[in-house]
Amino acid sequence: MSSSAKAFLLLRLAIGTSFFGHGLVRLPKLDKFAHGMIAQFQHSILPEAIVTAFAYALPFAEFIIGLLVLLGLFTRQSLVAGAIVMLLLIFGTTTIEGWNNLDTQLIHLLFFAGLLPFVDQYNTYALDKVIRKPR
Numbered sequence: 001m002s003s004s005a006k007a008f009l010l011l012r013l014a015i016g017t018s019f020f021g022h023g024l025v026r027l028p029k030l031d032k033f034a035h036g037m038i039a040q041f042q043h044s045i046l047p048e049a050i051v052t053a054f055a056y057a058l059p060f061a062e063f064i065i066g067l068l069v070l071l072g073l074f075t076r077q078s079l080v081a082g083a084i085v086m087l088l089l090i091f092g093t094t095t096i097e098g099w100n101n102l103d104t105q106l107i108h109l110l111f112f113a114g115l116l117p118f119v120d121q122y123n124t125y126a127l128d129k130v131i132r133k134p135r
C-alpha cells in the first residue's frame with residue numbers, strides 16, 4: 001500500500017470514527033440531546049419545527065454516515081452526505097453566533113471535502129472495493 005493510500009485510510013478512519021462516535025453517544029440519550037439543541041436555538045431565526053426535526057435526525061445521520069465512512073462503503077456518497085451535514089451545522093451555528101463551535105465544524109467539513117478528490121485513487125481498503133464489479 002502506498003503512503004498516499006495509507007494517509008487516505010487513516011484520514012477516512014479518523015473522520016468516520018468522529019462521526020460514528022458522535023452518533024453512538026447521542027442515540028441512547030436522544031431526547032436529552034434533542035431538547036438541549038432545541039433550547040440552544042430558541043432565539044435563532046430558524047423555525048422550531050426545523051430545529052426539532054434536525055435535532056432528532058442528527059444523531060442517526062452521524063451514526064450511519066460515520067459507520068459507512070469507517071467501512072468504506074458508498075464512500076463517495078457518505079463523504080458528500082457528511083459534508084452536507086456539516087454545512088447545515090455551520091449554518092445553524094452562525095444563526096446563534098456560536099463561534100466557539102465553528103472551528104471544529106469547519107475541520108470536519110475539511111476532512112469530508114478534502115478526501116473526496118482522492119476516493120477513486122486511494123480508497124483501497126474499503127468495502128467499496130469488495131463489492132465493486134470489475135469493468
